[in-house]
Amino acid sequence: MLGVVAGTGATTQGAGFSRLSHVMTESISTLLSSSGLILRGGFNFETGEDAPAQAVLLIGHGGAEYWTHFQAWQARNEGVADPLDSWSRHVIDEAANALGARAVYPSDWPYLPFQQWAMRAEGLKPSPLGILMHPEFGLWHAYRGALLLDRALAFGEAPRARHLCDECRKKPCLAVCPVGAFDADGYDVGACRGHVRADGATCRGQGCIARNACPHDAYRYPAVVQAFHMDAFLRA
């Protein structure tokens, strides 16, 4: 398994990737270089596990580096439905073809367990909001696709990421939602969506208040990016 290690930039592969074939990480890096997406991590499925392949590599972003690349593509492809998904497919399908892999996406139905895969690949744990907490990117990261391979890859030890929520005493993320959509029992999607739709101008224009309350905000998405995702959330 491998993952981006704390201290590495959001646009380059970290030291953890040297455990995977240098040739493979270099070629994935080259294939993704003008997209703002990065190889997040990967692992081999266990023998006997009900798995879709032998190995998986997760592609995503830490921070919003991808946004300018996506916007440039969208300007050349006006009117495309589900633009972020379409752009992700455009970038990641090409990488999959070059590597002899099969690309799958977070929005594919039935949903694939992207967060479970990320926990295995990167050693992450969920924040109280449900979003995985990353030791460098905080809550400001996501997955845009995965490469499934029918061959095992040479991964090293499972990464153990520092879980910042364990060290956070005040947990402001749980205190600020105007409708208390997040608590120890989980995430009340109906309350969240109802508020955002009816009178959540801040959530709609600047993003989720609870997510923005997290102090680990070095990679926080700009308001325009957050507004785009909240709009997609309202339409989901």
Ligand code: B12
């Ligand atoms: C359906 C879905 C939703 C639904 C319902 C979520 C739920 N409570 O069930 C809705 C539309 C509400 C939603 C909302 C959001 N989602 Co969502 N969602 C998904 C999706 C497409 C499927 C989830 C699923 O059922 N998977 C299948 C099961 C078998 O896989 P899993 O790994 O076991 O699923 C985990 C999640 O369900 C998680 N979970 C449970 N409750 C919650 C609550 C939240 C807020 C999240 C993020 C996860 C989560 O627990 C499981 C862990 O084992 C995934 C992508 C994917 N394929 O997983 C994204 C995904 C989980 N969402 C994601 C995100 C970022 C969000 C939003 C923050 C988006 C936004 N606004 O910008 C919002 C949260 C609302 C807010 N206040 O901002 C990211 C999380 C990335 C990360 N860093 O961890 C994912 C992985 C998509 C991606 N492209 O990366 N989402």
